[in-house]
Every structure is written in structure tokens, then in C-alpha cells.
Amino acid sequence: MTPGQNIYAMQAHAVRDFVAQTNGSCNMRALAECAPLMGPVAGDLMGYLSDGEACESLYVVQNGVAVVPVMGALVDRCRWIGSDWTTGYNVLKLQLEAAFADAQVEGIVLRISSGGGMASGLFDFVDWALQAKAEAGKPVVAICDEEAYSAAYAIALIGDSISLPQTGGVGSIGAFSMHWEYSQWLEKEGDTVTIIRSGTRKADSNSYEPLPDAARADFQASVDALRLMFAQRVSDARGIDINIVLGTEGRAYFGPTAAKEAVALGLADAIISPDDALSYFAAVVAEQRSAA
Template sequence: MSNLMAALFPEGRGALVDEGAAGEIAACLSAAMSDPRAPELMSVQGAAEDGFWPAPGHWMTAYRPYVVANGVLQIPVKGVLLANLSLAWGAYATGYVYIRRALERGLADPQVKGIALLCDSPGGEVAGNFDLVDAIFAARGTKPIRAFAHERAYSAAYSIASAADRIVVSRTGGVGSVGVVTSHTDASVALERAGLKVTFIFAGRHKVDGNPTEPLPDAVKARWQARIDELMDVFVATVARNRGMKAEAVRATEALTYTASQSIAAGLADEIGSLADAVAAFAADLNPSSEDETMSTITEADHAAAVASARSAGETAGQAAGAASAKTRIQAILGADEANGRETLAQHFAFQTDLPAEAAVAALGAAPKAAAPGGSGLAADMAREGQPNLGAPPADQSRMSETDKGAAAAKALLGKA
């Protein structure tokens, strides 16, 4: 297992892993190698070949899963993250090749409405990570992509999660570890005590720089540090772009890991929630109810027509209310006792002024009554003219007195004509 670790994470090359993750990485790799299918799986662990996706029911579907539920494609990002692995090996290891192939298939699949990155990883290799992250970031806007840190999205896994539209962290989960690490093992003292001496035969002055049989020279250490710093610059810039943060703010995290609440405050995540609830909410966002769909299909023209209709209805209602109010006012003026003997004046107040009924009646009461031969009052005037056709004034109004005209208009407005 130490040989596998050395091959995957060689000294001096850099790794995107959480602090103290070496033990967990070794345990994950050991568990994967204990899988009865390990020999067969290792034979296909390189770059994806033709016929990548196994047929339904084939045993390889467990290692190259393609799960779509309620329109959401669930892509695992779990265990140790490795460059040249085309598998999702349970909780132990996931390959960048597999993640990218699943992403590409999901983007092309009409049954997939959104993509969920299910993260639980301490990190992994530098090689292949940033290329994968760029592919995820480039897919934004094609279909919604959401990352779920359940429980952890550290270092290489956080790099991947940061490319999603949103990041949800479980209450006990965490994100972060934006940093790069490598190491050098100095076995010179142990070799000396064991009476062993290693002699290298090589060409090229730097060919054996950083070998474990001697202390690490300062110049070699400085060169390794420059390499790590350069990778850190790429990591920081990638997260800053993905999260819409300033590079200085990302760098200031100094590779810390953050709890759920801390990650929100630091701008490294967007919300806290359980995996089941968060994924269900994501699916609900992607599959609106029929009522929501109906509301979403209202066009600007439909909206304008609805506003115009409402305005017209309001105007009609206002006109009706105004007519009813005018009718009540006229009736109050012409029907008042004070109008008897003052019909012409009453009609003037009712039809030629805007005086409130109370003011008009008060003015009538203060005015002298006019003498009228043959009787007086509105009733007498109406009696002299007889009963006209219902709903219409006399045909020839040119021969009517002002009093007659007012009476006819009053009857029409009051519904008595």
C-alpha cells in the first residue's frame, strides 16, 4: 500500500488533500484494493474507453453509476479523488475521468434537469483536478448544478464543489482546505543506523534532487516551494472565480477547514441542510407545480391586457357609482318640501350646479316662492303636460318651458320618465 501511495502522491509533486488526510487516504486505498473485483477494476482504471457506460444489470454499473431521480443526476465525489481512474469506487475513491463522463452524459440527457455533486472527500490529486473544475464551471447555465457537502468537501473536493451554482453543507459537514501540500522523507539517519548506503548513478545535476536517502537541500526545497506556490495561485484563482470572491479573501483562509456555519460566513458555501432535504428541494425547484408553470407562462401581452381590462372595469364601476350618487343628489333636491313653489330654482340647483343636496335645499328654503297661474309646483307642471312615453322626454323640446325641460330631465334621471 505504501508503494501505491507513493505512486499516486509522489514527494515534491503536490496534493490537494486535507490536513492529516494521509491515514484516511491510505485506509481508502487499502479498502479499495481489498475489493474482490479489484483486479478487474484496475484493468479499466485508465482513461475512458469506448462503451464506457455498462448495460443495465451489469456488475460494472455499481462502479460507474448513472442515477437520475426526479430529474436530478447524482454524481458521487467520494473518497480519494484520482486522476486516471474512470470509476466511482463506493466511498473509497472516485476518478476525475468518471466525474467528467457523468457530467457530459447528464448535460446531453433530456431526462436530466439538474446535476447534483454529492461530496464526501478529504481531497486528492492535483493532476486533472483543475481541468475537471473548468469543465463544470463552463457548464453553468446549461443546466443547474448544485454541490452537496455531505459530509466533507475538502481541498480537491472543494475545488470541484466550488464550480457548482450553489453549495449546500450538512449541519455536521465542512468545506475548505484551499491549499496544496507535498513532503520529503529523510531516511538518511535510519539507513546509516541500519548500515545501509545508497549510491545513485545518474546524468543531470538535478536528477536525484529530493531523494529520501539524504536531507533535502535548501535549493531543492526552495524550488519545490515555488512549485507549490504556483499551484496555490491556480487553486485560489479558481475558487475566487467560481465563488465570485476576491482572491485575497480566498487566500486568507490559509487552507483552513470550516464547519457548516463558518463556511457560510466565510462565503465558501450558501446554505445548510440535510442531504435528503436539500436534494429534494433541488428537485422541487427543477419540477415546479402546474400552478407555478401556469403563472410562468403569462406573457407581457397577457399582463398588459389584464391590466387594461381591470382599468376598464374600474372606470365602468366608477361611472356607475357616480351616476348613482348624482341620482340621489337630484332626488334629494327636487323632492324636498322647500322645492314646492320654487321648482325653477330647484331644477337650476339640481342640474346646473354642483351644490351638495343639503346646501341646495337650504338655499331653496331661504328663497321666495314664485306665483304660478293654474297651480304651482313640480307636480302641477307635470300634470299639465300629461304622461309622456316611458324613458324618453317629449319629442319637441323647443316648445317646452325651462321648468318643463327640467322636469323631464329629472324624471329621466330618477327613473320616473
């Protein structure tokens, strides 16, 4: 598969990296106890998944709250767990599956700081996670630290609530594909690449010939279908009319003014710092524990 055939649902700055309001009061004790969970996780979780996909530590748990990091470029499969640079949907599934079954875990935080990632495997993972959450009956919140765009926002939909800081961002509900074509540059350099094909459309999205109209139409149909799939899941998870979701036209809502717009649209629930959001959630989990 050539680079042009990869379909990404990610922000432009994440592509570059990959290719090259809650009104409840803050429980300060819970904040002091749980704030370290929002700090760097690599030292606690960094590990390599073996063929059996076993890792000594899948998440950090404190006071009944498990924090699952969703960081960097998002990909279908990745061997590393706890990386700040990339996260695999396979790793997230492994972590959530364990956390849902873990008797010590009473609530789960998705700590998200990502501009997005690959569409491949994304929606199957999100659909699985929503079903697994319903079966487990454990609360899950998505805390943006700072951003959850595109594929990362799709993962945020797993949460019962989504929060973002005042300088953070959410959205970019859409998909795009990029095709690199070097034929004019090669001609200028005096190089010729000849594609010998069997099948008129074999390699029709290669980088050495202009993109054929039929291949371009296929790409467009793919990203249009992905956008509709994405918008439907946002509509279902957030209770927003799908036409309103599509009306965002893939916009990324970032910064103080746009963050308020995102909350008003229903794309997020609160503008609150990550530490305060975790503290509030920890207090809710503790309250539920006491009431049980």
C-alpha cells in the same frame, strides 16, 4: 516520479487513507422520493471502465435529478466508478458529460464526501466542467455529505450553490507536498544507498538523501502557485475577493461554529442536511419543469 514529487491538495486524514442557509421549506414528498439517491451508491454504480471507458450505469436519475458521487480520495485517473474510497477526475468528466447531454436529466447533484486529492488534472477538470455547465444550461448543486475539503471543495465550485450539514465542513483552500527522507534511519541500520546520476539535479528529491535547498524551493514554488490557482477559482466562482480567500490560509472549516463562518465568508450558501438539500433541489427542478 518519487512519492515526494506528487503534489496533493488534500486533508491530512485523506493523505493517510490514500497512501496506506437555504430558507425555502422542504418538500417532504420530494424528500421521500429522492432521499434514496443520497444513500449508498456502490450497489447501483460500482463498475469498471474498459479501455473505451464505457460503463452500464454512470449515475442514478430520479425525477429528473442525476446524482454524481464525489467520494474518497480524488485522483487524476481511476478505472472504478461508484467507489466510496476513491474517485477519478476522468470518471467525473465522463459522468458530467453524459448528464449534460442526457435529455432525462434536468438537474445535477454533486454528492460530495471527500477530504481532497491530487492537484494533477484537478483544475483542468473544474475549468472544463464550468464551461460545459454553462453550455448545457442545466442547474448543478454541490451537496456536502459531510465534507468537501481542498480538491473536493474545488469540485464543489462547479455547483451553482454549495450546502453543508451542521457537522460538515468545507475549505482547506491551498496545497501541500510531502517529502519522505530516510537517510538517517538507513545510516542507523547500517545501509547505504548511492545515487549515481547524470545531471546535477537528477533525482534530487529522492528519499535516500536530504532534500537539497533547490529542490525544496521548487516544491515551495509549486504549492504556492497551486494555492493561487485554487484561490482565483474560488474568487471567480463564489464572488469573494481573492485576498479574503487567501486570508483563510488553507483553513478547513468544520463543525457547527466553523460551518457558520464558512457561510458568512461566502464559501457555502446554506447549512442544511443532505437529504433536505436534495429535496429542495428536486422541488426546484420540478417547479421549473411545470413552468416550462
